[in-house]
Amino acid sequence: MLKIGPYSFHSRLLLGTGKFPDFDTQKKAVEASETDILTFAVRRMNIFEPDQPNFLEKIDVKKYTLLPNTAGAKTAEEAVRIAKLAKASGLCDMIKVEVIGCDKTLLPDPVETLRASEMLLAEGFIVLPYTSDDVLLAKRLEELGCHAIMPGASPIGTGLGIVNPLNIHYIIEQAKVPVIVDAGIGVPSDAAKAMELGADGVLLNTAVSGAQDAVKMAQAMKHAVWAGRGGFEAGRIPKKLHANASSPLEGMSVL
Amino acid sequence: MLKIGPYSFHSRLLLGTGKFPDFDTQKKAVEASETDILTFAVRRMNIFEPDQPNFLEKIDVKKYTLLPNTAGAKTAEEAVRIAKLAKASGLCDMIKVEVIGCDKTLLPDPVETLRASEMLLAEGFIVLPYTSDDVLLAKRLEELGCHAIMPGASPIGTGLGIVNPLNIHYIIEQAKVPVIVDAGIGVPSDAAKAMELGADGVLLNTAVSGAQDAVKMAQAMKHAVWAGRGGFEAGRIPKKLHANASSPLEGMSVL
Amino acid sequence: MLKIGPYSFHSRLLLGTGKFPDFDTQKKAVEASETDILTFAVRRMNIFEPDQPNFLEKIDVKKYTLLPNTAGAKTAEEAVRIAKLAKASGLCDMIKVEVIGCDKTLLPDPVETLRASEMLLAEGFIVLPYTSDDVLLAKRLEELGCHAIMPGASPIGTGLGIVNPLNIHYIIEQAKVPVIVDAGIGVPSDAAKAMELGADGVLLNTAVSGAQDAVKMAQAMKHAVWAGRGGFEAGRIPKKLHANASSPLEGMSVL
């Protein structure tokens, strides 16, 4: 069970809903993933335009927890405004804070992310900030009271996987709230590796929506998260430099 | 479907049967893995000692294809002798050729592996050689007529995963017979990565039998192989250096 | 030439002076490195205790630029106090800002580092902050007016080298002030790689002072920085997946 604030979820895979080729593929991929939590950018909602097509129109939204995010915000104030808009429209009180600091890398701005998280916590939101893998930044976000920490594996949409497993390890080691690895996942083994490092969940979008067969990839990611979590819980064999010699330490300078 | 010679298998996970803490764990792990093929060292069989405990005594062997291997052989002649012993005792005519050239690294001897494979093919065996990831050696084994190629991810029992994905890629790219990544797998993400590279199957043993919870790890590996195969078939997103810029090539000099 | 604020230096290798086995080794290693800039923790100076041994007693300090750092500070205020103490004792007006946020990993605190840098810039210091490899944090430090940015390769003293070359690349790509890779360097190839990524300099200490032969390692690091800088300026060959085929892009999904 993944527990975030007062909520519990069976699935540890969080799925973004953007960039699918069509609504039908989106629907089937969401179902194949067996996710419990769907994320989406509030700015893409047609809240005040009921005659516009709903971006989740084929999905039975009652079966999922909808996790709105503040994508598009470049300052804390914009993020807060977007979050309030989401709440006003009757969505869940959980909010994924996303304050981007650079249009080229889409990496998060640490200062605005901290400020936005603090302001939203004061407003009573359940706050899940998307952050870099800066270890002390993650600690500060937790100390503010954030309900989960969402460090990126690599920049959004790059598919580069976990570039810095060391920082993800440190963040998980120190965290007392759930750590959900977010952004940059490219293939199932990336998702599995995040879980093997001890992450509580994985959030991904492009890896599925941009795959040649999005539905099959969604299913593969479901298995990957199970595989990685199982591997973490099962307790891996130690890495060794030689199978038949007792010098594990040496390996450190070779690989 | 994984096809090796005249045989077809639903599962792409091949499981070794050695080094489990007890027969009960072995049995449960085998079941949890949903494997179709069990490998074991012929020298561990008590063929001529019917009063000795059977090393697979709790397993319903009729449900599996038993793939004997020639572990313990240091020459082609020894490997052939072991293979014939297996056949004589009524086992499958498939044989995993394993001729180790070094007691410290347990890496295979290329010359004896080639010779043993050639001799066993002449005897009518279905031959699956365990080999290094030497690309031209794999090609020669295929040209001899081997029915599958089994390159190691890293040395047996080390849990280091796929040290050289480039060679595994080359071997898969050139092969017309199945490629089964064998040895060195440590965690589910390693198995998933092998499958994402396009491998037809993964063979592992210590990663499961040596895990703190072998049964849970067996189940995790099952999901990992499904995840990796699904990811391969689904067609991954390309890796990019920047999400929002069109310069994928640059990445080559950075990562 | 490495230019930091109003200063210019021939060497791109900055050397820390701590943790050497003895003053004689320290002296010889400093000379072998051919560095122009020596860093040290202000708190280790015996400014008000002239009868105590000087921690640089064998070094002809007039030949070097002394770059004091604020190691030991956990808040911006402590860092500022330490920097002022250094200035008051007649040292250079350059200061390396180091505000550690975690005793276990010795990683820098982003918020206090930003605050300390801002306060010290207001006081007229030439400010070089030691920071994580958070890309947007580095950008903010530069926007404040910092004279160089010093992202860590990996945590202080770990010898793990450049764990995240992607972030170092992004930081260098966006920076208009010098980027000096600081902390975590273990071997000469790590230093060379930092320079190949386009860094303007490398700062290291433990890799030399903790080596079995510190003087020889200092000399090796000198060559490594020259090698890496030369490689960067010379323009490397592109990475290719096959020597004799024109599909460089494919490589992205393999390695």
Added chain:
Amino acid sequence: MLKIGPYSFHSRLLLGTGKFPDFDTQKKAVEASETDILTFAVRRMNIFEPDQPNFLEKIDVKKYTLLPNTAGAKTAEEAVRIAKLAKASGLCDMIKVEVIGCDKTLLPDPVETLRASEMLLAEGFIVLPYTSDDVLLAKRLEELGCHAIMPGASPIGTGLGIVNPLNIHYIIEQAKVPVIVDAGIGVPSDAAKAMELGADGVLLNTAVSGAQDAVKMAQAMKHAVWAGRGGFEAGRIPKKLHANASSPLEGMSVL
């Protein structure tokens, strides 16, 4: 000193002479590298065409040991024929055995390389085989009596660096003759890393001849080999998972 058979060399950098943009650049790069050993393909010599331009025409060949190689050979017999041609034309009795098994990857054929080496040793040559990083193949080549072993870092001309440091480590660990890492080097840090692993030398060509500034890259490679060798001899600090905690082993499962 690098000792190969009866010969000794000051430089541990072996330089190939092919693919330079012009003879002048070739000459200057050779000088900048401070190499003692130049390699070249015998088939490129104009031995019987004295009126043709000499491919080394600007180089004072008396200052170097010329190491001919058998590039172009696809069988042992071709390699032997080429080697004899080189000897007949008055070149050094050292020969680099190069028998390529695949036009796409340019990887060596293990069986023909073994055969060629055996035949050339019987003829009294000083034999240096270019081989894959197959550990047992390297051992067999040494057992035949080869005077040095030359495992590839990655395929010729790819610039991918040392893809499998584990195998290079094993080969060096077991070898009693010099190990010279050959092929695939892209940047100075690759050459330094090879030397840090304990290699006796590095052979490269395209990394220099194909660089935008070949002369500067040649100089950078010279420093890189010195840096890496110095780092190896100086004895590196151990890699640690935390600077301030005593759990080096843990690191094995993270990185």
